Amino acid sequence: MAKNTGGVSDGSNALLLGALQNKKTMGNGTASFNDAFGQLVSSVGNKTRQVQIAGTAQTSLTTQIRSVQQSVSGVNQDEETANLLMFQQMYQANAKVIQTASAMFDAILAIR
């Protein structure tokens, strides 16, 4: 609206500006500013949610795979301790055999 010289109380342009609030100016005249912003927020929100869900699913999948991999190649402390004990006992048993054999050999050599 053109300038109104002297019309200091002329609020016509302010009214028009105010009317922009609800005017369908965005999206080829289908949405107001707030509508367009709402659509943007909704679309960003939905995308974020999608990504979060995909992220959770992927993490869960990774955990599963890692567990399976670890179940094959990973180390279980108790298992290894048991093995350690087993080998220790075997070693002791073998040593005992050698000791016994040595004692027997000494006894034989002592017969003269």
Add this chain to the structure above:
Amino acid sequence: MRISTQTFYERSMTAIGAQQGNLLRVQQQLGAGSKILAPSDDPLGATRSLALSQSIALGEQYTATRAQATQTLTMEENALQSVTSVLQNIKGLLVQAGNGTLTDADRATIATTLQSNLDQLHGLANTDDGNGQFLFAGFKSGSAPFVKQADGSILYSGDQGKRLMQVDVSRQMAGTDDGRSIFQTVQGGAGYVSSSAPGNTGSGVFGATTVVNSADPNYGKEWVITFSSPPTSYTADTVPPLVPAPAPAVYAADSPINLGGLQMAISGVPAAGDTFKVATAKNAGTDVFAAISDVIKALNTSTTGGGPEAQAKVLNALSTANRKVTNAHDNVLTVRSSVGSRLNELDALAVTGDNRTLTDKSYLSDLQDLDYATAIAEFYQRQTALQASQQTFVRIQQISLFNYL
């Protein structure tokens, strides 16, 4: 499945981490008092609450605008109330001045009182809102709208702009009325204004006009009665003249003259060449200031030694002014009632607006506000779950074959 020691630690830490995340979330919700921390929590709800927030903000703005409109309209109403009482005063004075026994001095006194009333009216027409913004200036509210000219006449220098205010979604309301439509306008149905020409030399005094037939084809036209003599006769014609021109009729004092559905009687002895005009209120000059100035001039004119002719001039001027002031008074009353109905409408809009804001607020609260009872219960539940995870982790972690060696 075979569980490796590393898997045990990893899974335990993941579980504890998830529990801590949930706990933090509830804690943040409690801190913010809102269910929705980010739009991704509830995209639909977040969008909806944006729309509602805007609606509430708009409603608050409309409320503020309504308060502003109420203020200016109330000021206008007050000013118009004073204008009405001044105009009533003036009408009383005009009736008083018509008393035939008054002397020149008496009339001059009334003229002085009228002048002070006129000045008062002028002041009221230049009412401002207390901040130097003139109420009745249209858009040009920076300067006084009714300016006294060098010759004493009062000129409207404002414009016809309506200061519209957005008082509701689809309602723009004028916060004030411009001076022209208050002081220089008459209503469509305003009465006919009769006047005698300033150059009349006879003692003819016109009476009141009455409508006898509003269906007459010449009804609503402006009429001029021209006298000729001798013998005293008159021609009543319209402006522009009728075709064919009407024939002259013989004048008889106090007998009604037909003017296209109107009737008006003239008394006294009009002289040849005297004219009387009967115009619609719109065409007769609608400026109330000019009407009052004219009658003050007439009252200040001496009638001493002028005989019935001078008396007739004063009486005619008084009748004209009385009719004009009555029309102006009716117009001011109409504007006042429109101001009153606007104030009523503002009240009604305020009720609807408040209701809508309340509905919006409760809906918004449903959408985003946190139910503290539920949230606190959830907080404790999650806390217990986290503690359980931590305790079981420590217990299991302590179990080892080494403990028995």
